[in-house]
Amino acid sequence: MIDTAEAHRATQKDDGLGPLDSGLSVLFLAAFPIVLLLFQGTATSVFTAVLELVLFAAALRMIRRGQKLQNAYEAAAAARAPRLPRKIIGALLIGVMVLILAGHHFTGLLVPAAFGVLGTLLSIGAFGIDPMRDKGAQDSEPEPLATARRPRPDTQVALDRIDSTLEGMICEIAALGDTQLTRHCEALKGAVMGLIRALGEDPDGMERLHKPVVKFVKLLRRENDDLLAAWDTDERDRARRRYRTRITALGQTFEEFARKSGKKAGRDAFELEADLLWNRKPLGRAA
Secondary structure: OOEHHHHHHHHOOOOOOOHHHHHHHHHHHHOHHHHHHHHOOOHHHHHHHHHHHHHHHHHHHHHHHHHHHHHHHHHOOOEEOOOOOHHHHHHHHHHHHHHHHHHOOOOOOHHHHHHHHHHHHHHHHHHOOOOOOOEOOOOOOOHHHHHHHOOOHHHHHHHHHHHHHHHHHHHHHHOOOOHHHHHHHHHHHHHHHHHHHHHOOOOOHHHHHHHHHHHHHHHHHHHHHHHHHHOOOOOHHHHHHHHHHHHHHHHHHHHHHHHHHHHHOOOOHHHHHHHHHHHOOOOOOOO
């Protein structure tokens, strides 16, 4: 299920808001006397006027955008509440603007603060607040993908440990300064971690994968050691070619075993490919 903002953005570019548009325009014109501060001649008054107008314009823009998102939210059968409460933020900005403006007419802070709170409350009363809760179905994604997003805590710990181990070995290769070889290793890690995430999500998945993962890490560790040992010798080029060939074969062997393991666990081919497609796409991580 997509965010309300994304749904609204996808369906319409810039719809009008009817009376609210007119009301916001009138409200902005009502603040026009603030412009007179620009002509009082002092630097303080000019700065205050500019700050007030910027705050007010930002507040009205936030309220307008928030109302658009609320309209999309109310029209949808299932939607998530906006992540940013724009109407509330707009009301707070109006309160700050009133506080600053009142501060020029009172020596203490109490009265301006009271006016600022009143301005915020009146704005909320006039325009309302943003939707605060999701409504409808909480997640409309297919079950395999939804499950892949949220691994169980114990599974996530194991995944993080494997990811960290493989990342450490990639760093060893990256330290050699060979960009092509580093990319090859990163691709291998991405493929392997995608398989592990897709097949290790069920209660017995990580247990089934424990031995092959340990074996894979041990063999990759040995290949890394061999390459590092030969890197500063005359055998570098030969060792480099051998390393690429062997880790490619290692990845293919692991994938074949993992797919067979998935089929034995009752995963059909379409379900497995869907999970792999999800788990191999970028998730804001190195894997």
